[in-house]
Amino acid sequence: MPVKVAFMQLSSCWGCHQSLLNAHLGLLRVLPELDIVYWPAVVDFKHESLVARPDGDIVVGFLEGVARTKQDTANIKLMRKKCQIIVAMGACAVHGGVYGLANLFDKDELIARKFTELESISEGSGSEPTVHVPGFEDHITLIKDIIDVDVFIPGCPPTTENILAAIFYLLTLVGEKPATLDKNKSVCDKCHLLKEGCLLDKGTLCFGSITAAGCEEMCPNKGETCYGCFRPTAKPGKKVEKLVSILESINSLTPEQAATIQHFLDLYLGVSNIGNFYFRGDLIQRLAYEPESYAVKEVDGKLTLDVSPTGNKIIDNIAGTALYLLKDDPNFKYSSKSVCSHCEREVADKVPGDLKRDYQGLSKMDTCFLEQGYICLGPVTQAGCGTICPNKANAPCLGCYGPPVGVKEQGAKFMSTLGSLCADKDPDDVLNQIKDPAGLFNRFTLAASTLGYKRHDKGGE
Amino acid sequence: MVKEIIVEPITRLEGHGGLHIKIGANGKVQDVQFNITSTRFFEKFLEGRYCEHIPRITPRICGICPIPHHITPTKAVEDAWGVEIPAPAYKLRQLIMNAKQYSSHLLHFYALAAPDFLLGPMADPALRNVVHVIKEMPEVGAMALKMMDFGQKLCAEIGGKSVHPISAIVGGMKKSMSEEARDSFLKQVDEQIEFTKKTVEIALKVVDDYFDVITNIGVIPTYYLGMTKNGVHDIYEGDIRVVTPDGKKIDHDYHKYLDIIGEHVPAHSYATHTYYKPAGYPEGIYRGNCLAMINASDKMATPLADQALKQMRERIGVCPHNTFAYHWARIIETVEAMEMIATLLKDPDIVNPDCKTLDVEPRAGNGIGMTEAPRGILLYHIWSDEQGMCEKANLLVATNHNIAGIEKSLMHVAK
Incomplete structure (x- = not known):
């Protein structure tokens, strides 16, 4: 059965949708999987048909753009009601995008320029339209601060591959389940080792007891650990007590145990660590970058993290204990790479000379932009784009994928990067050469910025 | 009531x-x-930006036609700073503009318009879309997808990315095409020209099937605003040409656009109504886009397209006012775009690395850049200070030239 999806364009350019359409013949593979119930630019369903749907009727809803108008805000909330999973697609939906640069101005200034002051507006004709138009929000607020967003796909636009990967991944989560799936049983029920030779009895971690039955592969029957890819069962098997006791007896993880637990959490919780998109509920990512955000609690004298990914107390405690064990473990690995780490340009660790602007000369194709003196946001930008700008177009990275996971403020991080690159110079002198830090360093993330750029006053910061 | x-x-x-x-x-x-019901205030937030970075912000005005929104402001800043570009850069820009014209017009024809014509306007709304066209007419669908793919891939090759390109810079282009890439596109040219001819056949069949509709519904005499280079159809460079409702052609220097184009701010739309200033508002409401370009041109720039133009004029006259003739005009422009692509790919300058003027200096002043985007004239007016920072910007965006005309057409059809 095709999965019901909706595509909502907020105030935006439609470029993310165009990036999806750029799959062209690849669309023939993805379209049959989708039951498109709303996509105004492509299909003829009207807004009232969306309103009329029962809440939660649509499985995946994609949002492109920002909340510039009050209609956008209403549509964001409407989509949250109608869709089970909300995907913020593209730099605008994730970080505010270039339209966030409007936050440098007051709403009145924006409106005055657009509807009154423009040189081509006939004298006296211009004032803000008010009839059958929705009105504007004061400034651009991130969608995730308006509603809960489940999945984020950054990029301006995200590449075709990024979007398709996200769609196919989501289809594996919400698409047709195997007919054999039985959430009232666990993997243990069909395990040949249950009576004799159980991996848990040997002290090996195996998660079959908390995993729904129905898989044909049955890793434990081959003597291998069950990592839980059939996801939670409603009725954990008897062996769950053994699993709990093994976890509770661990004081420090072996490298194998750490890898097993991380693999289990990835599959069992259905979080992706693919890199081009991420989930709000990604507990592992949160563990890597905001471990302090977890509350620690004590259960039966043992410490666990307070999480509830499944709503089943026993299972949630197991997940919490697993996360707690990983928390400070040196074997726990989570990486979020920057554009630089994939860039083919040569780095000679040479200090840049004077900063150059991009119209000056012509940048060399094979050497790091920063070392040539050109501003490039590669070091503070999330990888995933395929490094097209620096490696194919001879253009520096503009930062459209936003900061790597774990970096809160792209602009601030770049300023400190630039400062350390130019260590032989006075950092203030370097930064004083930059006349528009907001436009250069927070081009796509100003609406998410905590830097508090002053409102614009003629060329000032 | x-x-x-x-x-x-x-x-x-x-x-x-x-x-x-x-x-x-x-x-x-x-x-x-x-x-x-939406606008994003580019005209304000470009203030204070580096002029050379404007072309790296404004493509986000439109994801379907980001190429003209990348090239046109670059031309405006070059105009403001008095910068000339080398011939290879000029040709690379012409090539990417035509590649975009090709894919955008085909997207419009096959994805936005054709569902009505090929499936019929009374088809079930659940089915009246390109997804269903692909299902019902797999051969046509696959051909359409291959054509759009060719155009978009060519845009990506020259622009870095097809959506939100990055390769144009004040003074030229950041890189030329590699010979290897050029050869791979050249190999596909013959097939694409065949596809283009088939598309013309499909379009002409639609013309025959719907000839009554074309000649009778939405026939609205208006002004037209297009761009020609000395009377010849050109989407990269030229001057404004206005066609009056009775078919008279008037040329205007685009640097004097403020005397020619006015914007009226209606109470009910965030997109303004543009009009021909000498005729006033609303009398001077004009239409832009492909039919306007066709009506403004004495001839097309390439032979097959020119032949197609003559054919259209034989059937519905020299300056048709038929709204449905837009689809026909779009096909003629598509043919020209493909012929231009073929010619430019064979030009050795396309792989010439001398594509950037090296000594570019900012200066205070204002400059104007104009192109024909897939949906109308696109004009950027940028004011630079002596350090090359943007003081202010005025934009006349392609789609805008059609808003008042569309409203007029809708009024006519509704009545």
């Missing part, structure tokens, strides 16, 4: 549009409003 019909949103339109139709007590249409 006054009744109101609301269409929300208008579908198969990129952006946000609604329709309010007011019907009077006598059952007759009193008023039609085409409401554009």
